[in-house]
Amino acid sequence: MSAEPGEPVDTSTVIDSEQFRSIFRQHPAGVAVITAQSKGRNVGFPATSVISVSAEPPLVAFSINTTVSSWPAVEAADRLVINFLAEGQQEISTRFATSGIDRFAAGGWHPLPSGEPVIDNCAGWIVGDVISRVPAGSSRLVILQARSAWRGEGRPLVYRDRGYHRLVEYEI
Amino acid sequence: MSAEPGEPVDTSTVIDSEQFRSIFRQHPAGVAVITAQSKGRNVGFPATSVISVSAEPPLVAFSINTTVSSWPAVEAADRLVINFLAEGQQEISTRFATSGIDRFAAGGWHPLPSGEPVIDNCAGWIVGDVISRVPAGSSRLVILQARSAWRGEGRPLVYRDRGYHRLVEYEI
Numbered sequence: 001m002s003a004e005p006g007e008p009v010d011t012s013t014v015i016d017s018e019q020f021r022s023i024f025r026q027h028p029a030g031v032a033v034i035t036a037q038s039k040g041r042n043v044g045f046p047a048t049s050v051i052s053v054s055a056e057p058p059l060v061a062f063s064i065n066t067t068v069s070s071w072p073a074v075e076a077a078d079r080l081v082i083n084f085l086a087e088g089q090q091e092i093s094t095r096f097a098t099s100g101i102d103r104f105a106a107g108g109w110h111p112l113p114s115g116e117p118v119i120d121n122c123a124g125w126i127v128g129d130v131i132s133r134v135p136a137g138s139s140r141l142v143i144l145q146a147r148s149a150w151r152g153e154g155r156p157l158v159y160r161d162r163g164y165h166r167l168v169e170y171e172i
Numbered sequence: 173m174s175a176e177p178g179e180p181v182d183t184s185t186v187i188d189s190e191q192f193r194s195i196f197r198q199h200p201a202g203v204a205v206i207t208a209q210s211k212g213r214n215v216g217f218p219a220t221s222v223i224s225v226s227a228e229p230p231l232v233a234f235s236i237n238t239t240v241s242s243w244p245a246v247e248a249a250d251r252l253v254i255n256f257l258a259e260g261q262q263e264i265s266t267r268f269a270t271s272g273i274d275r276f277a278a279g280g281w282h283p284l285p286s287g288e289p290v291i292d293n294c295a296g297w298i299v300g301d302v303i304s305r306v307p308a309g310s311s312r313l314v315i316l317q318a319r320s321a322w323r324g325e326g327r328p329l330v331y332r333d334r335g336y337h338r339l340v341e342y343e344i
Contacts, residue, residue, distance in 0.1 A: 015318045018232035024297045025254055025323050027222070027326045028339055030200045049223040050199070053235040054309035058192035061235065061313060063225040084199055090342065109265070125185075134306050136315050137226035141233060143308050146187045149195050153198045156200045158339060160328065167200055167330060167337040170262065 028160040031085045033096045033116045035109075038073040042104045042117045045070040046096045048159050050082055056148035060128055065139045069099065072093065075133065080144060081112070082126045083119040086154025090164045092119060093157065124151040179303060200332040205268045207236065207281075210245040214289045217242040218268045220331050222254055230318035230340045232300055233315045237311045241271065247305065252297045252316060254283070255291040258326025262336045265329065289323045296323040 029048035036043050045068070053059040060082060064074055074080070085093055095101050109117045118125050128144030158165040174238040201220035208215050217240070225231040232254060236246055246252070257265055268275050281289045290297050300316030 015230050015321050017227040017230055019321055020224070020298075020318055021227050023256075023323050024224040026295055026323065026328060027224075028202045028330050029223075032327070036208045049225075051201075051221040051223055051235055052192070052196040053313060054237065054311040055189040055193050055219075057309045058187050058189055059309050059311070061233075062224055063227065063233065082270060084175075084195075123198055126192075126297065127194060132306075132308070134313070136304070137231050139226040139231070141315070142224060143307070146192055149187050149191055150277055151185075151195050151198065156198060156332065158200050158330065160339060163341045165204070165339040166342065167332060168271075168340050170336045170338065 007103045009122050025161050028158050028165065030160045031107055031157045032062070033083045033085060033092060033119055034074075035081045035083060035119070036073055036077040036079065037115045038076055038148065039115075043073040044096050044117065045071065047082075050084075059131075060126060060144045061141050063136070063141050064137050067096075068140060074140075074142060077130055079114070079116065079127065079129055079147075080142075081118055082128065082144070084123040084125065085119070085157040086121060086123040086152060087166050088154075089115060089119075089122065089157050093140050093159070093164070112149050118150075121154065122152055123154045123156050125149065177277050197333050200337065202329050203265050203329045203331045203336075204234070205255045205264060205291055206246075207253045207255060207291070208245055208251065209279065209289075209315055210248055210250040215242065215245040216222060216268050216275050216289065218265050222256075226333050229231070232298060232316045232318060234311060234334045235308070235313050237310050246290060246312075246314060249302055251286070251288065251299065251301055251319075252314075253288045253290055254300065256295040256297065257291070257329040258293060258295040258327075259338050261291075261294065265331075265336070290322075293326065294324055295326045295328050299319065315328075
């Protein structure tokens with residue numbers, strides 16, 4: 001069994017984690033930075049697994065591994081902000097993926113009246129209440145009910161195969 | 173409260189479904205076609221909500237509204253195939269979103285030894301066993317454990333704001 005390009009695989013065999021990662025690296029996703037206040041401190045991390053679940057009620061979900069350093073803040077948070085990054089905001093995505101720094105020190109964000117930090121000039125953000133953290137293997141599917149939102153004007157930043165991309169629309 | 177570009181919103185107000193949809197229309201996503209055999213018949217529909225949940229074990233999730241015509245097949249299926257569409261496969265995405273036609277009649281697919289249809293020349297596919305259908309509002313988060321996979325060579329097809337896009341990598 002192999003996940004190299006063009007090679008079919010034995011459908012009776014169980015896929016291993018490296019083959020699984022190889023497939024998903026090719027799958028594009030918009031980049032979000034998820035922020036919160038946790039014990040009076042700002043926290044934030046990038047996520048490429050944000051999806052709309054339902055519009056009525058407005059529900060959003062993302063996945064997070066419970067072994068990552070941001071998990072305790074997500075586990076404790078009642079409310080999270082999903083900041084959708086815009087074209088050109090690669091530096092912000094990289095900064096929020098960097099360990100051992102104050103990810104908020106370089107600025108480019110402001111606090112909401114309710115305290116949570118939001119990223120300036122992003123493509124939009126959604127503030128949501130955490131309604132569920134569904135166990136799935138060593139990860140959790142975190143489900144939020146959207147409470148408020150802002151839509152920016154930027155086009156989105158896209159991540160695929162360890163690199164940042166922008167979108168080009170097909171001619172009709 | 174408004175989700176028009178550039179206008180902030182009152183964070184104390186509950187977002188409505190149209191404002192929520194307006195935000196998510198701007199969020200890019202790879203396009204998949206999810207296929208299955210249901211009661212001896214091939215079924216398939218497009219999905220832009222496929223995410224990796226965990227690599228060990230290899231878990232995938234997507235959301236589906238229980239009011240859509242494909243839901244009964246997903247509710248009944250033990251096994252589903254996630255076909256990640258490639259650049260240029262807009263016609264396939266459109267065909268699998270069309271009601272009242274045989275979505276498989278135009279070809280461009282083949283059956284796996286286990287019976288499920290897979291899309292030819294796509295960016296890759298994953299066959300998975302359904303392990304959970306988590307209720308979330310009127311939708312379900314369907315969680316699959318990947319069993320086998322194939323990685324194609326194509327670049328991905330991306331959907332955003334009611335249109336198809338391709339990716340352009342940023343220069344390093």
